[in-house]
Amino acid sequence: MSRYDPLLSRTDERPDVSLRWDRDRPVAARRGDTVSLALLDAGALETSRSAKYRRPRGAFCLRGDCGTCLVRIDGLPNRRACTTVVRDGLQVQPQNRLVSGPDPSALIDTMMRGDMDHHHFMVRPRVVNQIMQGVARNLTGLGTLPDRAEPDAPARHEEHHPDVLVVGAGLAGRAAVEVLRAAGREVLWIDRLDRAGLVAQNDDDGLDGLCDQTGVFGVYPPERLWAAVTERPGEGAVLRSIAPRHVVVATGARDPTIPLPNNDRPGVVSARGLVEQLRRSGARLRAPAVVIGAGAHAQALARALDRPCIDPAAVERIEGSPVEAVRMRDGSACEARLVALAAPPAPAYELVRQAGASVRWDGHGFAIVRDQAGRCALGPWTVWAAGDVCGHQGLAAGDDGRRVAQALLAASSSSSALSPTP
Amino acid sequence: MSRRSFVCRCEDVTRSELEHAIELGLTDVEELKRYTGLGTGPCQGKECMSVLVSLLVDRGLADPGTVQPFTARPPTEPVTLGALASAAPRATQTKPQTRPQSKPQSGGTR
Numbered sequence: 001m002s003r004y005d006p007l008l009s010r011t012d013e014r015p016d017v018s019l020r021w022d023r024d025r026p027v028a029a030r031r032g033d034t035v036s037l038a039l040l041d042a043g044a045l046e047t048s049r050s051a052k053y054r055r056p057r058g059a060f061c062l063r064g065d066c067g068t069c070l071v072r073i074d075g076l077p078n079r080r081a082c083t084t085v086v087r088d089g090l091q092v093q094p095q096n097r098l099v100s101g102p103d104p105s106a107l108i109d110t111m112m113r114g115d116m117d118h119h120h121f122m123v124r125p126r127v128v129n130q131i132m133q134g135v136a137r138n139l140t141g142l143g144t145l146p147d148r149a150e151p152d153a154p155a156r157h158e159e160h161h162p163d164v165l166v167v168g169a170g171l172a173g174r175a176a177v178e179v180l181r182a183a184g185r186e187v188l189w190i191d192r193l194d195r196a197g198l199v200a201q202n203d204d205d206g207l208d209g210l211c212d213q214t215g216v217f218g219v220y221p222p223e224r225l226w227a228a229v230t231e232r233p234g235e236g237a238v239l240r241s242i243a244p245r246h247v248v249v250a251t252g253a254r255d256p257t258i259p260l261p262n263n264d265r266p267g268v269v270s271a272r273g274l275v276e277q278l279r280r281s282g283a284r285l286r287a288p289a290v291v292i293g294a295g296a297h298a299q300a301l302a303r304a305l306d307r308p309c310i311d312p313a314a315v316e317r318i319e320g321s322p323v324e325a326v327r328m329r330d331g332s333a334c335e336a337r338l339v340a341l342a343a344p345p346a347p348a349y350e351l352v353r354q355a356g357a358s359v360r361w362d363g364h365g366f367a368i369v370r371d372q373a374g375r376c377a378l379g380p381w382t383v384w385a386a387g388d389v390c391g392h393q394g395l396a397a398g399d400d401g402r403r404v405a406q407a408l409l410a411a412s413s414s415s416s417a418l419s420p421t422p
Numbered sequence: 423m424s425r426r427s428f429v430c431r432c433e434d435v436t437r438s439e440l441e442h443a444i445e446l447g448l449t450d451v452e453e454l455k456r457y458t459g460l461g462t463g464p465c466q467g468k469e470c471m472s473v474l475v476s477l478l479v480d481r482g483l484a485d486p487g488t489v490q491p492f493t494a495r496p497p498t499e500p501v502t503l504g505a506l507a508s509a510a511p512r513a514t515q516t517k518p519q520t521r522p523q524s525k526p527q528s529g530g531t532r
Contacts, residue, residue, distance in 0.1 A: 051463065052434035053426065060431065060469070067432045067464025078464075080500070109424055115439045119457070155508035192499055218496025229501045237505040256472045259437045261425040317425055346472035350494035361479065361486045365472040 007287040007337055008041045008278070019090040022100060027092075030281060032196055035081040035092055036062055036069050037277045043337075045266035045322040047071050047081060049097045052116055054105040054139060056321055058266030062273025064192060065254045065348075071095055075147030082273070083193065085233060098139075105139055153236030160242045162188035164408070165226060167216050167351065168250035169198050172387025172401030174206055176248045179405035181209075183413075188242060190214040190228060200280035214240065219354040224380040226355075246382050246408055249352040250401055253345030253365065253388040258292060261317035263341070268323060271301035271340035278305075288335045290326055293342030297392075301342045309342070310334065347389045352376060355383050367391040373411060374404035384408050429477070430470035432463020440477065449483040451475065455492050467492065 015028030019035065021044050029038035036059045039045070045058040047069055059069035062082045069081040072093040081092070097103050122132035166177050169191035180187050191198060192215035199205050214230040226247065230238040255270035257263055271291050278284060284306075291302040291309045302309035316327040318339055325333045346365025353359055357376040359366035368385040370376040377383035386404040387397035427437040435458045443457045451474065454460060460474060461467030471491050478484035 050431065050434050053424075055426075055434070057431065065465060066469045070464060078500070109426075113424055115436060115442055117439070117442065118459075155502070155505040157508040215499030215501070217499040217501045220496075227496070227501075229499070229505045231505075237502060237508070239501075239505045239508045241509060254468050257428065257431065257469050259427040259429050259473055259477075261427050264426070264428045264431045343472075348468070349491070350466070350468070350498045353491075353494050354496065354498070359491065361475060361484075361489050363486070364476075366475075366491050 006041055007043055007285070008037075008281075008283040009286040010041075010284075011282045017086055017088040019086055019088075019092050021092050022094055029086040031086070033086045033281045034062075034197075034277060035071070035073065035084045035086055035090070037281050037283070038086050039081065039092070040269075040277070040338075041283065043322070046094065047266070048095045049103055049105065050264065051096075052118075053109040053112070054103065054107075055109050055264060056103075056106075056266050057264060058322070059269060060257070060273075061255050061270045062277050063197075063255070063270070072144075077144065077146060082277070083197070085194065085196075087233065108136075108139075152234070155237040155239060157239045157241070160188050160240055160244075162186055162242065162244050164188070164246045164248060165242055165244035166190070166248045166250065167226075168252055168387070168389075169193075169207060169210050169212070170250060170252045170387060171202055171395065171398035172252075172389075172393075172404075173248070173250035174202070174204070175398040175401035176250060176386055176405035176408075177209075178206070179402055179409070180248075183409050185409070188244065190216065190240075192216070196280050197276065200276045214238075216351055219351060221356060221379045244381055246384065246412060247355070248384045248386055248401075248404065248408065249355075249368070249376075249389060250385075250387040250397075251348040251351055251389045252397075253347050253392050255341070256343045256346050256365070258312050258341045258343050260292070260312060260315050262321075262323075263318060265318055265320065265339075266322040267320075267337060268318060268339045268341060271298070271305065271342035272345070274338070274340050275301060275304045285338070287337035289338040289340060290334050290336045291340045291342050292326070295344065297344055297394075298342035301340065305340060307340070308334070345388060345392045347391060349389060352383060352385055352389065355379065355381075357383060357385065362391045364392065373407035375407075375411075382408075382412070429473045430458075430460040430463065430467075432465050432469070433459040433461075435460040435470070437477070440474070444481075444483065449478065451478070451484070451489065452492050461492060466494070466498070 021027045027042045046056045048057045057068045060066045064083045070078045071081045073079040122128050163186040166189045177189050190211045194213050213232050216228040218227045226242040228240040289307045316329045319325045327333050344364040347367045349359045349366045355377045358369040368376050368390045370385050374384045376385045386401040479486050
C-alpha cells in the first residue's frame with residue numbers, strides 16, 4: 001500500500017469536488033466532507049510540525065477540540081480542518097513548517113534523545129542563549145499572516161435575551177429543548193458544530209430551530225453575558241451577546257489522548273471522532289487500523305469501525321510516520337495506517353466552570369457538580385447542566401436532558417410568567 | 423525519530439518531562455502547567471488535562487476528592503479579533519476610548 005493510497009472506501013465512488021492540498025496536489029472529495037476527512041481519505045495526514053521537537057503532526061480529535069488540525073485555508077491561517085466543510089477549489093496548506101518535504105528542523109527531535117527543559121536548555125552561555133532566542137524560538141509560529149486583512153464579509157453583532165439558552169445539541173441538549181419548547185418557553189439553542197456533524201453524532205436529526213456553527217467562547221458574569229460567535233462558510237461572522245434567564249449546558253465530553261510512545265504521529269486519531277467523520281461522509285475504513293482502549297466504550301467504537309481493539313497496557317509503541325503499525329509488548333506487531341485512540345471521554349467543563357460551577361474528578365475527567373434538580377451555578381442567571389458534561393452517560397444522556405429541563409420548568413414556571421425578560 | 427509519549431501535544435510536553443518536573447518537587451496541576459507549559463497551547467487543556475490528573479492521582483500525588491483543574495478562561499472556542507471588534511460601540515471606531523477592564527470572576531483566582 002503506497003503512502004497515498006486511499007484509506008477509506010466510499011459508497012459513492014465519484015468525487016464531486018476537489019481541493020488543492022499543499023499548493024499543487026489535487027485531493028478529491030465529496031460535498032459535505034470536512035477538510036480533515038478528505039485529507040485522511042487521501043492519506044495526506046501530516047498537517048503541521050510541533051512546537052518544540054518539530055515532530056510531524058496531524059488531525060487527532062476530528063471533532064473540534066484539539067489543536068493539531070489547524071491549517072491555512074484560502075489564505076487564512078489557524079483554521080480547523082476537522083470542522084471546515086470542503087468547497088470546490090479550496091486551497092489548503094500545512095502550517096508551521098520550514099519547507100515542504102523532509103524538514104531540517106526535525107533534527108531537533110532526532111538529536112535530542114532526552115527531554116528539553118526550557119528552563120535550562122541553552123540558557124547559558126549568553127551567546128548560545130542569543131542564538132536560541134533568535135532561531136529556536138522562531139521555529140514555533142512560522143505560520144504567516146493572513147493573505148488579506150479584510151474578511152470576505154464584515155462581522156455583525158447581535159444581542160439576544162432568551163428565556164432559556166441551551167448550549168449543545170447532543171442527546172441531552174435535544175431532549176431538553178424538546179421539553180422546554182413543548183412548555184412554550186422561548187429557547188435560544190446553539191451548537192458549535194454544523195448540522196451534518198450533529199446528525200453524524202446521533203441518528204435522530206430533530207434539529208429544527210438550532211443555531212448551528214455557533215461556539216460559545218466565554219461567560220462573563222459581571223457583564224451578565226454569554227458570548228458566542230457564528231461562523232458559516234461564505235458569510236460574515238456573527239458575534240452574539242446573550243443575556244439569558246436560564247442556561248442549560250449540555251456541552252458533552254471530549255476525547256483525551258492516551259500517553260503511549262509516539263501517540264502524536266500523524267494517523268493517530270480519536271476513535272469517536274473517526275466514527276463520526278466516517279458516518280458524516282458515508283465512508284468506511286478500507287485501510288488496516290486498530291483501536292487502542294479498554295472497556296465497553298472502546299469495544300463499541302472498535303465494533304463501529306470493524307477493527308480490533310487493543311488494551312493500552314499491551315502496547316509497546318506506535319511505529320511509522322504517518323503510522324504503519326502498533327508494536328506490542330510481546331514483540332508482535334499489528335499493521336495499521338490509522339490508530340484510533342478510545343480513552344474514556346472527559347466532560348467538557350470549561351465553559352460552565354467560567355459561569356461559576358464547581359467540578360469534581362470522576363476518574364476520567366472533571367465533571368460538573370450539580371444539585372439533585374440539575375442546577376450547578378447561580379448568578380444573573382440559573383445554570384443547569386445535563387448529559388455527559390456531568391460525567392459520561394452515553395445513551396442515558398437524553399433522559400438526563402429531559403429530566404433537567406422538567407426540573408427547570410418546575411422551578412421557574414411561577415416566576416417566568418410574571419417577571420419581564422431582562 | 424525519538425520515541426516520546428505525549429501528554430500535551432500542543433506544547434510538546436511528554437510524560438517523562440512531567441516526571442522530571444515531579445522529581446523537582448512540583449506536584450500541583452498549576453505548578454506543572456507553569457513549569458512545563460502543559461495546557462497552554464491552542465486546545466487550552468482540552469486534550470491533556472484529564473491525562474495529567476490521571477497521572478497525578480495514580481501516583482498518589484493528587485487527592486481525587488479535592489484535585490481541581492487550572493482555570494478555564496475565554497475564549498474556549500476560536501473567535502477572530504474582527505468578530506470581537508464588531509461589538510465595539512460606534513464611537514470607538516473613530517475615536518479610541520479606554521474602557522475599564524472587567525474584573526476577574528469570583529472564585530477564579532488562578
